Amino acid sequence: MTHTTDQCSARPPGRPRSERAAKAIVDATLDLLAEEGGVAGVSIEAVAARAGVGKTTIYRRWPNKEALIIDALAALKEPLPEPRGVSVREDLIAIARAFVADKSDKKRVDCYWSVLGSAERYPELVERVTREVIEPRREVMRAALRRGIASGELRPDLDVELAQWIITGTITHRARAAGAGPVPVDFAERIVDAVLAGFAAH
């Protein structure tokens, strides 16, 4: 009885053991990705050792290292806000804020670039991360821009793909740019207002 109680009290309420193990596995994968070895340093063996689980626990959920890396990267991303639909400005700022949060955490950025920088050695992995993790986030931005065109708030001839690159690119670059320091808290709002209004005098 005492033994059983101890086991139960060691388990935080509402989080079953398999979920705790999954979190430890994902965290171990991210730790390894952020280290010098990058993708090459991630193996089912190394993850199991770092997470303190058996390899079969990993294989029960992930068929291979690639699937594990993709889920781990997806877990890093800030959840995107549901568009509130009040104005395109509000929706774009909310999405841009989630992007800023993604880019402002050094470990997240290191993990991402360690994968994206390995396209020559792991082309299929990078292709899958792009398609399954990055592209859906770009699409949320495009959808907000398309709604803005449909509502008449944005120019009917706006190039949605280019506009998406401008907002996401400015955030991504600013967060990594040499010597630029941390991204200011109001950066998302300032970018959106600057590109909506345009630089030209009227």
Add this chain to the structure above:
Amino acid sequence: MTHTTDQCSARPPGRPRSERAAKAIVDATLDLLAEEGGVAGVSIEAVAARAGVGKTTIYRRWPNKEALIIDALAALKEPLPEPRGVSVREDLIAIARAFVADKSDKKRVDCYWSVLGSAERYPELVERVTREVIEPRREVMRAALRRGIASGELRPDLDVELAQWIITGTITHRARAAGAGPVPVDFAERIVDAVLAGFAAH
């Protein structure tokens, strides 16, 4: 006489021997930077061996490895156009085109990121590259934007620093973005027109 003539004909006209050696040294440095070892793989010994020169030839011009890396990176950059001063639009497009050219060459990009990505191990080197190579190029963009405000072509309340991040960031990110393919030839012009006009319907 024949011997002397041979020596002369082996030397391309207008390029003295010391300049050819300097070019071989800079090229060897860039080759090493683009390889897996990155900054750690660059040493005066390795550069001398790859360039086929003696170490003293290198030390005659560069006091240390850091100075050599900085000059090598600077040599990679597209020369920036002289502003023609006809319109802010033309000046911004000309500068943006040079930035696109910088980012469209894989070797240039690899060399840069291999240095910029090593800030933890080589903070002083990255700080010098930022100050001596990158920051002057950002300043050319800012100067063009300031001229546009002064001429009345741009909004008087334009945030020049933010505007600079938007143009350079979009180019830098688009060139590196996963799965995005090569930068279209008219990308510089399209960005400048999009940000000048703004996304909002009038």
